[in-house]
Amino acid sequence: MEYDEIIVGAGSAGAVLAARLSEDPDRTVLLLEAGPDYASIEEMPDDLLKPWVSWADHDWGFEAEAAPGRTIKLHRGKVVGGSSAVNGTIALRGVPGDFQAWVDQGNDEWSWEKVLPAYRRLESDPEGGDFHGTNGPIPIERPEPAEWQPIQRAFHEACLALGYADVVDHNLPDATGVGSWPRNREHGNRVSTNMGYLVPNRGRLNLTIRAECLVNRVIVEDGVAVGVEVESGGELQEVRGKRITLSAGALVSPAILLRSGIGPAEKLEPHGIGQVLDLPGVGENLVDHFSVGVQAVPKEGTPHDVSVVTEVGLRYTAEGSDQFNDMQLAVSTIFDREQVRGLTDHPRRSGATFGVGAVVQRTRSRGRLTLRSADPHEQPQLDMHYATDAEDMRRLIEGARLSWRVMHGPEMAPFVEEIIAPSAEVIASDELLAEYIRATTSTTWHVTGTCRMGPADDVLAVVDQYGQVRGIAGLHVADASIMPDIVSCNTNLTSIMIGERVAEWQRDGTG
Ligand SMILES: Cc1cc2nc3c(=O)[nH]c(=O)nc-3n(C[C@H](O)[C@H](O)[C@H](O)COP(=O)(O)OP(=O)(O)OC[C@H]3O[C@@H](n4cnc5c(N)ncnc54)[C@H](O)[C@@H]3O)c2cc1C
Structure with missing residues (x-):
């Protein structure tokens, strides 16, 4: 047939x-x-x-070279x-400028005006209005601020104190600032x-x-x-x-x-x-989004629901960048390692940790996929070339310092027992911080x-x-x-x- x-x-x-x-x-x-x-x-x-x-339990088990000789799970x-x-x-x-870049590369069917109806069609978002669909197959939920875990709330307050705007709907085209991540979930599932x-x-x-x-x-x-x-x-x-x-x-x-x-x-x-x-x-x-994080051990007794890893995020534009919202910052909490046993590329593999991390969004570094053999059971060779572009590195260095400021602010103080990495000496030096990023940056699976x-x-x-x-x-x-x-x-x-x-x-x- x-x-x-x-x-x-x-x-x-x-x-x-x-x-x-x-x-x-x-x-x-x-x-x-x-x-x-x-x-x-x-x-x-x-x-x-x-x-x-x-x-x-439902993973391909791909491995990639983040940099020559440094293998990560992807x-x-x-x-x-x-x-x-x-x-x-x-x-x-994505933001309208992302799709303008696609049009500028000769793909005029992918302008913001043309992709918006498809973004709307796929979702059912209670926010409604001109920018949202309300009866698509994928339901969107946003955790209410009242539900946020204490560390997530502290992150939100720290970002506000640094002058970032409070955002209710991250998916409006001109939204920039800190707020609840929208999620493709229904009743938490x-x-x-x-x-x-x-x-x-x-x-x-x-x-x-x-x-x-x-x-x-x-x-x-x-x-x-x-x-x-x-x-x-x-x-x-x-x-x-x-x-x-x-x-x-x-x-x-x-x-x-x-x-x-x-x-x-x-x-x-x-x-x-x-x-x-x-x-x-x-x-x-x-191309992938890759990250750098500042990791801490939480104080004994920090209240936390182990089913929550991240609830709140910041979308912002890097200093001196002409690309709107080209960076993300978020706090993630891993209090129960067994629950997230897929997450193996972590600097500290036992005990509870949490961290604030920065991720470059409009990545410029380019990697390459080649075959290892003609056998479909054998994985391809993945050379990611993370942070090989100077502008990506510059924005990550800035993002690491912003993460450091958030972690050291008064809002986070009640929860931080000890900062594990990087050290103050590394944060202070462009050269050491670039070395730290090259040694630790990893995928966000994009x-x-x-x-x-x-x-x-x-x-x-x-x-x-x-x-x-x-x-x-x-x-x-x-x-x-x-x-x-x-x-x-x-x-x-x-x-x-x-x-x-x-x-x-x-x-x-x-x-
Ligand atoms: C752990 C993880 C966390 C992520 N978190 C987020 C997040 O929070 N938010 C977000 O927006 N994005 C997230 N992403 C990224 C997002 O899920 C992906 O960008 C998106 O799903 C990619 O869609 P796709 O259709 O290109 O590929 P996929 O959804 O990966 O689909 C490819 C399909 O093809 C099948 N397949 C592959 N090879 C063969 C073959 N030879 N024969 C038959 N079938 C085959 C695969 O099994 C798979 O079902 C995450 C991804 C991962 C892995």
């Missing part, structure tokens, strides 16, 4: 695409997912329902719902794209969801994608489709292209893969950009702005990998928005 649509990966973007395309009963949709499937909320294990309960969700099923549920939108988009539509006869199916490569005949090779039930099989869309995320969509012979010869030849199309950008432009979109004259563009792979008919990519530039926020809502936007074009035949 031949499906109308084969979608590879049921994550933030893929699940959305499958749900939207199968709204048309005459279109057959096959959604292939490498991880397991939980078809109802009753079947959902705790780690998928509770934000910040360990995600270790979690990605391996389950229907993808990383949206394991993530921290911070539900932020995480709402993934599986729960929001697929669970209500599983009765559709034209939508087939197949879990535990590992896609190896795309089958291309005479320049046209006609199907995929899949490992299912221990056997390698082929399935045919009129259109193939890769939504396997920024660490796997480019790897599938490379295994299919689509990419530069230097990335294919060492693994004996014959070249089908020379696309130099596949796996380049690997990998993007490895199949970036762009116009025909952009040599590193892998897809056009509709997600169509350049030079291969019938093959598309729709996930975080197509972002040409990372957005100034956590990347889940924007990945869902990408699924919504690409579905529009695929449904009406534009894409």
